[in-house]
Amino acid sequence: MTDSARAFFQPDQVDQQPGRHALLVRLVSYLRPYWLGLAALLLLMAAGAALEVLPSEFTLRLIDHHLAKGSLRGAGPLIGAFMGFIAVGFVVQVARYGLLSWIGQMAMLDLRMQVFGHLMKRSTHFFHKNPVGRLMTRVISDVQNLNEMFSSGFVAIVGDALSLTAIVVWMFSKHVGLALVAVGIMPLLLISTEIFRRYASEAYRETQGRYAAIQAYLQEQLSGMSLVQMNAQEARSRGAFGELNQQYLDAFLRTIFAYAVFFPVVEFITNGTLAALILYAGFKLQAGTLTLGLLLAFIQQSGRFFRPIRELAERYNIMQTALASSERIFKLLDNEEQIPEAAEPKPLAFREEVRLEGVTFAYEPGGRRVVRDLSGVIPRGRRVAVVGHTGAGKSTLINLLMRFYDVEAGRVTVDGTDVRDVRLRDLRGLFGLVLQDVFIFSGTLEENIVLGRPFDATRLGSVLEQSQLGDLVARLPLGLQTQVGERGQKLSAGERQLVAFARMLYQEPEILLLDEATANIDSETEHKIQKVIERVSHRLTTFTIAHRLSTIKDADEIWVMDQGALAERGTHDELMAREGMYAKLVRLQFEGEA
Numbered sequence: 001m002t003d004s005a006r007a008f009f010q011p012d013q014v015d016q017q018p019g020r021h022a023l024l025v026r027l028v029s030y031l032r033p034y035w036l037g038l039a040a041l042l043l044l045m046a047a048g049a050a051l052e053v054l055p056s057e058f059t060l061r062l063i064d065h066h067l068a069k070g071s072l073r074g075a076g077p078l079i080g081a082f083m084g085f086i087a088v089g090f091v092v093q094v095a096r097y098g099l100l101s102w103i104g105q106m107a108m109l110d111l112r113m114q115v116f117g118h119l120m121k122r123s124t125h126f127f128h129k130n131p132v133g134r135l136m137t138r139v140i141s142d143v144q145n146l147n148e149m150f151s152s153g154f155v156a157i158v159g160d161a162l163s164l165t166a167i168v169v170w171m172f173s174k175h176v177g178l179a180l181v182a183v184g185i186m187p188l189l190l191i192s193t194e195i196f197r198r199y200a201s202e203a204y205r206e207t208q209g210r211y212a213a214i215q216a217y218l219q220e221q222l223s224g225m226s227l228v229q230m231n232a233q234e235a236r237s238r239g240a241f242g243e244l245n246q247q248y249l250d251a252f253l254r255t256i257f258a259y260a261v262f263f264p265v266v267e268f269i270t271n272g273t274l275a276a277l278i279l280y281a282g283f284k285l286q287a288g289t290l291t292l293g294l295l296l297a298f299i300q301q302s303g304r305f306f307r308p309i310r311e312l313a314e315r316y317n318i319m320q321t322a323l324a325s326s327e328r329i330f331k332l333l334d335n336e337e338q339i340p341e342a343a344e345p346k347p348l349a350f351r352e353e354v355r356l357e358g359v360t361f362a363y364e365p366g367g368r369r370v371v372r373d374l375s376g377v378i379p380r381g382r383r384v385a386v387v388g389h390t391g392a393g394k395s396t397l398i399n400l401l402m403r404f405y406d407v408e409a410g411r412v413t414v415d416g417t418d419v420r421d422v423r424l425r426d427l428r429g430l431f432g433l434v435l436q437d438v439f440i441f442s443g444t445l446e447e448n449i450v451l452g453r454p455f456d457a458t459r460l461g462s463v464l465e466q467s468q469l470g471d472l473v474a475r476l477p478l479g480l481q482t483q484v485g486e487r488g489q490k491l492s493a494g495e496r497q498l499v500a501f502a503r504m505l506y507q508e509p510e511i512l513l514l515d516e517a518t519a520n521i522d523s524e525t526e527h528k529i530q531k532v533i534e535r536v537s538h539r540l541t542t543f544t545i546a547h548r549l550s551t552i553k554d555a556d557e558i559w560v561m562d563q564g565a566l567a568e569r570g571t572h573d574e575l576m577a578r579e580g581m582y583a584k585l586v587r588l589q590f591e592g593e594a
């Protein structure tokens with residue numbers, strides 16, 4: 001992998017250590033709509049905690065009151081009550097689990113929708129900087145981590161704390177000495193948990209970032225697999241993937257090491273405490289100040305007592321992962337890279353012209369100017385074509401017209417109104433865009449043409465005919481209802497382009513923006529399409545970018561771009577007579593074709 005690619009796929013590091021408090025406060029705000037459910041959950045957890053001590057109470061009574069006397073006579077009500085409590089405990093557990101999952105899932109749904117909605121408003125620039133796989137991790141894994149935090153971290157810690165309190169209260173109420181021995185372990189456990197936490201948390205954060213990097217790389221490689229295979233780049237791809245995986249593994253091994261040491265240490269401490277408990281009880285039993293039933297009940301209870309403390313580190317990790325996830329999600333939600341909407345949008349009317357006035361633009365602030373002081377008019381109903389060398393800035397003009405980017409200097413106007421002063425959707429609604437790279441959604445052919453706009457069978461029929469798609473539809477057994485596959489893979493490149501044409505015509509735009517739009521179509525179909533364009537361009541305004549100059553000979557005005565500036569403009573005949581850059585381009589192409 002090259003250094004630049006490596007940098008692109010690196011995990012997006014969060015700038016600073018998270019302000020935990022602020023993160024938690026912000027996270028909790030997502031639970032606010034479900035406060036009633038949360039209150040019920042708290043009650044259920046309190047009931048669950050009270051039920052925690054019941055088995056020990058049962059052991060104690062059964063042994064001391066019945067078994068110690070060598071008979072189970074009269075134990076019926078005790079056993080009956082215990083069974084009853086088990087049934088109640090069962091219902092409480094089910095309700096608690098159900099409610100917990102419901103609240104968690106609802107909050108996650110809200111958050112996921114918010115993140116997706118936020119992504120939809122980001123600018124093209126933002127998407128060029130952030131790999132798709134990484135953004136997918138935000139919406140899927142990171143949000144899922146938050147759900148884990150809610151169910152296994154945050155709420156579980158509250159549940160554990162309630163259980164611990166119930167157990168400690170029970171222990172002290174039964175035997176202060178034994179209770180002190182059991183509780184005496186706590187500082188030791190807490191210290192070892194803290195040491196573990198410090199070591200593991202950094203490695204854990206890194207693991208998460210590395211994971212997102214693998215996902216981002218994988219997504220890109222899978223999308224471009226045919227290119228990889230075509231160029232025999234499998235070994236290189238595998239190498240790069242291996243490198244990312246190795247980094248993930250290294251980080252992961254560090255967390256595993258922490259676990260490998262931590263759990264035996266905790267086991268050692270808890271077993272030691274159990275031994276101390278039995279030793280202490282031995283003396284007390286001899287002295288007759290303790291019953292066997294109480295000792296067994298204590299041992300039983302101490303198992304429940306250690307479990308939450310032991311799990312604290314696990315819960316902490318879940319919290320840590322989730323906090324890192326929330327930090328990344330919030331960083332994304334706080335990203336404001338978007339094309340700003342006008343504060344007081346003006347109405348948009350296109351009756352006369354779209355005008356570029358001294359437009360200058362660079363993709364990166366302070367970077368190379370891709371368009372330089374360019375002025376031009378696209379009058380309504382006219383056909384303007386742009387030609388020029390590769391990289392001259394032709395497609396960039398489309399980006400500026402549709403406001404995928406904003407100009408650095410100068411302005412773009414529609415009937416005198418700056419495009420920055422009108423609503424984005426109004427502006428973009430003016431244009432119908434057909435690019436060389438057509439994006440097709442999975443779904444049916446019809447869905448791809450109508451694209452969520454109101455269905456109109458007559459319009460669809462006319463569009464099919466105009467875009468020369470009718471033949472294809474007639475050939476397909478399911479016609480318009482044919483599934484086109486992911487990114488339209490079941491269609492040929494030319495067919496995809498015809499679909500893009502149909503989609504654009506169905507939209508009924510006022511201005512057609514065509515960027516190399518007929519590049520993938522065979523000559524015969526292209527000829528037909530040119531006829532369509534010609535026909536619609538009598539009622540619509542067209543702005544065409546073309547490499548094949550024969551297709552734009554009839555344009556009302558041709559702009560010849562050179563390194564971001566307009567080198568020449570005029571009709572085909574005028575430009576040919578000028579013997580300048582355009583004439584040279586035409587001649588070159590003519591010779592090439594000959």
Ligand SMILES: Nc1ncnc2c1ncn2[C@@H]1O[C@H](COP(=O)(O)OP(=O)(O)OP(=O)(O)O)[C@@H](O)[C@H]1O
Pocket residue numbers: 128363364370388389390391392393394395396397
């Ligand atoms: N998103 C981007 N970020 C940075 N630079 C870009 C970006 N898109 C395009 N460029 C650069 O801007 C310049 C103009 O690109 P543009 O796509 O407008 O050229 P073009 O004239 O349409 O070329 P072609 O005929 O090959 O389509 C190119 O040098 C390109 O490298």
